[in-house]
Amino acid sequence: MRSDDAEKTLDPGTESDWNTLRELGHRMVDVMLAHLQGRREQPVWQPLPDDSRSALEDSGIPREGEGAAAAYESFLKHVLPYGIGNTHPRFWGWVMGNGTAEGMLAEMLAAGMNPNVGGFDDSATLVEEQVIGWMAELMGMPAGASGLLTTGGTMANLIGLAVGRHARAGFDLRAEGLRDGPLLRVYCSTETHSWLKKAMELMGMGRAGLCAIGVDSGYRMRVDELKQAIAADRAAGSRPVCVVATAGTVNTGATDDLVAIADLCVEEGLWFHVDGAFGAPAYWSQKLRSRVSGIERADSLAFDLHKWAYMPYDIGCVLVRDPEEHMAAFATGASYLTAMERGPAAGGIRFADRGIELSRGFRSLKAWMSLKSLGVDAITAVVDQNVEQAQYLASLIERSQRLELAAEVPLNIVCFRYTDADEAQNREILMRLQESGVAVPSGTVLDGRFAIRVAISNHRSRREDFDLLVGTVEEIGRKVVSS
Structure with missing residues (x-):
């Protein structure tokens, strides 16, 4: 077999190539752990800018590879900042978990064994x-x-x-x-x-x-x-x-x-x-x-x-x-x-x-x-905590002059409305709240009426997050109703 007919592989070709990829992998782990550690200081959700949307929707098939480092840079620029936001402490939309650092590392190990x-x-x-x-x-x-x-x-x-x-x-x-x-x-x-x-x-x-x-x-x-x-x-x-x-x-x-x-x-x-x-x-x-x-x-x-x-x-x-x-x-x-x-x-x-x-x-x-x-006990303790947080949020809503509960709170979901707002205005309050990057609840309809829905299945949430949620909803609600 001629040297130019050498059989192909998708593994790195040389010891140096392996070392380069190893260094990139270490950097990926460091960046993702730092991302999770600092998630509270970031917006919960933010819309994709036009250049990122174009990069993810309009680019052609990559016939020629650009290399792992360049692909990773594209991930950092166009993908990582614009997820749904469920790793954030103030993400309470739908019922989504937010993962753990240990689970992230386990996924890497699972992919390595494959x-x-x-x-x-x-x-x-x-x-x-x-x-x-x-x-x-x-x-x-x-x-x-x-x-x-x-x-x-x-x-x-x-x-x-x-x-x-x-x-x-x-x-x-x-x-x-x-x-x-x-x-x-x-x-x-x-x-x-x-x-x-x-x-x-x-x-x-x-x-x-x-x-x-x-x-x-x-x-x-x-x-x-x-x-x-x-x-x-x-x-x-x-x-x-x-x-x-x-x-x-x-x-x-x-x-x-x-x-x-x-x-x-x-x-x-x-x-x-x-x-x-x-x-x-x-x-x-x-x-x-x-x-x-x-x-x-x-x-x-x-x-x-x-x-x-x-x-x-x-x-x-x-x-x-x-x-x-x-x-x-x-x-x-x-x-x-x-x-x-x-x-x-x-x-x-x-x-x-x-x-x-x-x-x-x-x-x-x-x-x-x-x-x-x-350990199961540590996970269960946070499940208990989420239910306690739901009761805390319900108490904040009940004490508010502008909010009202829309349903009972048997576990970890709290549904509420801005009392002086109609259906369209409550929807507008939710959308402005999500767009603000402060918090992401979702919406639902109960007895034919729209409600803001906070699903608390988040191990990163603290009581101060619910204080911020209520204060922000009241502030946005006043602006929506008076506009």
Whole structure:
């Protein structure tokens, strides 16, 4: 082979090239740690300037590489300053976690190993199994419960619903598919997250198969209406399959009466799925456990570790009480997945039999390292703190002459309005607040009226941040109303 025909690689070519990249990597770690350390002094959010927007939208395909250092400089200039802002202490928009420095470093280690965590006989598989076991124990599920780490709550919930549908459909749905026969019915509250509508459509049951139950004044599913709806569907020839209850609704943080719903599911022979996307970690706390009591009785439970467990995106979890039911919904055979007696494929590819994906990243490492380095008690203490901060914010609003609460505050979400402002003006107040860079709450609609919504799943927030929030909203509100 001629020297000019040398085989290619994407690794650095020489020892000097490796050292140059190593120095750049050290600089990246230093810059990102400094970024997190100084986040409080930066704006929460700021719009992209025209040059950055153009660089990210209009530049052509990079056929020729510019080198790692130049690419990194582009990241520093056009990307890092203009994120959504959820690493900031005063980001309370939607329900987003804000990550940790330890989790950031774990992501680097996971990328360096770069395994396909399909369930081979390797260390990455055992790390995920250990995390799943820890989660099952923390949630009060039985030893040996099955589970899977996912991209987030939507996929975790979809997997739980798919297992429940297979277990309660009354026929071999995997073999026969959806067929002429009784309409399969799934029940939820009117406050359930939109993942469920998408899942029903994707799974072929359609919106016709979804029955939304009304809520009480605290935005909790009405169990009496649920019982009536199940009876009416049976009488009409439909087949009730599953009830989806919520621990921490996305609008107000309300939790359905999980104990009563679990009892009803046992009585009716239905699958009991709990969407605990952000509220489930409250179960880890001795102070808060009673507010989500009944989670431990779920047939399947979905929640996000990147929300109220503060880990970097993305990492969700689904737990299934009965491992055989879990496997029955997904396990399949393929020649290239054949289990061997020894070697990496010894015992089969276990995670491929618990969900849809075969190729999976090493997302369990950030959970494993976060839990080992910080400890569950430290994480739980901040969950408790967020709930205390929500009560503190609620007290500030109640004492204000210009603000009013828009809903109860059962966990860590506070919804409020500027009293003298109409719907359009309250929206304007929120947008000006976000644009100011001081704080980023989000908005929602409760009982047909717009409300500013503060979702406190932030381990960096302090009480002084909520003082600043209330003062700034009052100041902006006065300007909007008087303009």
